Amino acid sequence: MHIAVTGNIGAGKTTLASKLAEHFGWEVLFEAVEGNPYLADFYGDMPRWAFHLQIYFLKSRYEQVAQIQKSNKRIIQDRTIYEDAYIFALNLYQSGIMSQNDYDTYKSIFDLMMTTVKAPDLTIYLKADLPKLVNQIQKRGRDFEANISEKYLSDLNQHYEDFVNNYKEGKLLTINVNELDYANNPDDLAFVIDQVDKALLYG
Numbered sequence: 772m773h774i775a776v777t778g779n780i781g782a783g784k785t786t787l788a789s790k791l792a793e794h795f796g797w798e799v800l801f802e803a804v805e806g807n808p809y810l811a812d813f814y815g816d817m818p819r820w821a822f823h824l825q826i827y828f829l830k831s832r833y834e835q836v837a838q839i840q841k842s843n844k845r846i847i848q849d850r851t852i853y854e855d856a857y858i859f860a861l862n863l864y865q866s867g868i869m870s871q872n873d874y875d876t877y878k879s880i881f882d883l884m885m886t887t888v889k890a891p892d893l894t895i896y897l898k899a900d901l902p903k904l905v906n907q908i909q910k911r912g913r914d915f916e917a918n919i920s921e922k923y924l925s926d927l928n929q930h931y932e933d934f935v936n937n938y939k940e941g942k943l944l945t946i947n948v949n950e951l952d953y954a955n956n957p958d959d960l961a962f963v964i965d966q967v968d969k970a971l972l973y974g
């Protein structure tokens with residue numbers, strides 16, 4: 772079984788994936804941040820590194836999908852391959868940061884990969900407004916994320932809304948996390964676990 776957590780930068784995916792994995796006894800696959808050779812450079816100069824970073828994330832996400840599809844374990848994935856293409860790469864292209872040629876090349880590789888990719892059985896979308904995202908990004912204090920603009924985050928949020936509104940590939944559970952603190956509040960975590968339980972049972 773494949774469960775995925777999806778949502779904007781700072782929405783709280785990594786924390787939730789770990790908590791759910793612990794509760795349900797799932798294996799967890801995180802995204803490639805430590806050791807990512809392009810991420811810090813990308814935040815310093817987006818036009819220069821956008822294509823490199825997208826190819827790197829696509830490769831690492833596809834490796835995860837391949838691992839999940841050949842395993843019969845229950846696995847929770849921190850961010851999906853769909854977000855790379857339909858949110859991040861599309862946003863970079865539409866905001867003029869990634870060129871037409873680079874985007875077309877990227878998208879044709881992605882489309883080729885998608886012929887072998889199955890959607891997660893359940894996708895959990897963590898929906899958060901800008902103040903929540905900004906606050907959580909500041910709290911974790913990664914140097915390379917210090918200059919992320921509100922415009923970048925709000926453009927991504929718009930793409931997330933479009934993406935979830937059109938998502939038909941599998942079960943989707945949306946959780947508004949603006950007022951939740953499942954990292955520190957057991958009642959909030961219990962609330963989310965209950966939602967996930969119900970989504971798994973009844974869809």
Ligand SMILES: Nc1ncnc2c1ncn2[C@@H]1O[C@H](COP(=O)(O)OP(=O)(O)OP(=O)(O)O)[C@@H](O)[C@H]1O
Pocket residue numbers: 778779780781782783784785786802804810824825828854855856859860916
């Ligand atoms: N395809 C992509 N294009 C550009 N940046 C990406 C892409 N995928 C991930 N990132 C960035 O890589 C970093 C990943 O960090 P991390 O795994 O902590 O997740 P996050 O998005 O910050 O989420 P959360 O706080 O919800 O766990 C973030 O800066 C994120 O936006």
